[in-house]
Amino acid sequence: MFRTNEKKIGGLEGVYYAKVNFANETAIVEFDPAIITAEQFPKEIQKLGFEIPATRQTFLVEGMTCASCVSRVEKNISSLTGVSDVKVNLATEQATIEYFPSLISFDDLKESLGSAGYQLFTANHDYPSDEENRKIKDQAILKMKLVLSSMVSIFVVFIGMKENEFSLPLDLNIILFVLATPVQFYCGRQFYLGLWQGIQHGYADMNTLISVGTSSAxxxxxxxxxxxxxxxxxxxxxxxxxxxxxxxxxxxxxxxxLESRAKRSASNAVRKLMQLQPKTAKVERGDEEKDVHISELVLEDRILVRPGEQIPVDGKIYEGNSSVDESMITGESVPVEKNIGDDVYGASINKTGFFKMKVKRLGQDATLAQIIKLVENAQGSKAPVQKLADKVAGIFVPLIIGIAFASFIFWWVFGNDIAEISTSNFAFALMAFISVLIIACPCALGLATPTAIMVGTGQGAKMGILIKGGEALERVEDLDTVIFDKTGTLTLGKPKVADVILDPEISWMLIKCLY
Incomplete structure (x- = not known):
């Protein structure tokens, strides 16, 4: 069999050598990339009836500031040999990459993206994670800078309006210079860092627009x-x-x-899903019972679950029975009866009975982890309208810089000829230049659609509805019929009093009894 497989693979155009190991299901292949590329090779293998498994993984990307960064990161990663698909989401600051580990490693991805001025990290699903703590710290620093610059702005505008109503110890321009300098170089430091990074790696983004505009003024x-x-x-x-x-x-x-707050708010759904799982489990080891952190559990560990407790991990009951609330997993509000041999899922709630279970799935194989992954994939997906926005954003910043310089030259040369200008042509042209740069920042292009997808998929997950992604959300407007599998999906199974209607005579008798 494996000889036949070797002949099939070796017969591909551009392949010089093929050796198949039937025992571990691997093949060593030498081929000419000038004839058949690394991207084409998996497709040719599929035509022969074989499959090269690709890894799909979500990474954190640091350094993205606007929609043009999304296009730049995607182009950088997709150009690498061994990468079959990449989707970058500005709102979540994540990149979902499908790649072949046999052709490219995480270090290769990180090095390539680092050469473009961005940092790539593996996503850590622990809560609270280091990434989450970093975001909280960055948001606090941003808030401090905002407060400082706001106070200076208010004061600068105030003394500019009231300069004739009171005497100043120094020339007004010098006072404004002293106030504006820390705002320009401390509060605006991040824009200059972004500008320098762009110069080093040969690109322009939102930081370029802000830095050039404010520095000019x-x-x-x-x-x-x-x-x-x-x-x-x-x-x-x-x-x-x-x-x-x-x-x-x-x-x-x-x-x-406000953007950072919106991102954190939109990603609350995933964080809340992570919090559903209990942190500890009561494990039976030998003759003793002890509380063990779920990170220390191993397959086949024996766990005790009492009435009212959350089931810590996925497993199978080997002693006892109970009814379990699995609404978090299935959306079904009615508790499900569980007996010996039945599967139970982590984060579901044990209602009435006591049972013992064996651990069957842990980590990323667990049901809750799969749900979290589905939600993250949905939040990281792109709606068709966003793909168009990202393409526009890729050429947006250079185009705006060109328009800004054209505006500056036009008003500097022809300003007094076509309009009555109270200042010099140069000053008016400078303000036109700054206005074009600042008003055209492409933040909304990159944030509007992904933030909406994050909120929609996140709210759906909280309500037990899993949405596959942005494309599915965009197609919802064309639906005219929704079919549900059974009544329990829509109802709670807990009747309540809707209204109280009494016979008039009985009502009068009750009133008389009260007196």
């Missing part, structure tokens, strides 16, 4: 404050724009803070 205002003679303009025509740079940074920080 800040540097121009600094020159006006300390070296006004360089501009060769009448003093009354020279203004400063420290308030512009400060307000822009404040508003962008506000947007990022």
């Amino acid at each position: 800040y540097l121009y205002s600094t020159v006006v404050t300390f070296f006004p003679y360089l501009l060769k303009q009448p003093a009354e025509k020279i203004g400063v724009y420290f308030d512009t740079s400060v307000m822009i940074i404040t508003l962008v920080l506000l947007g990022r803070w």
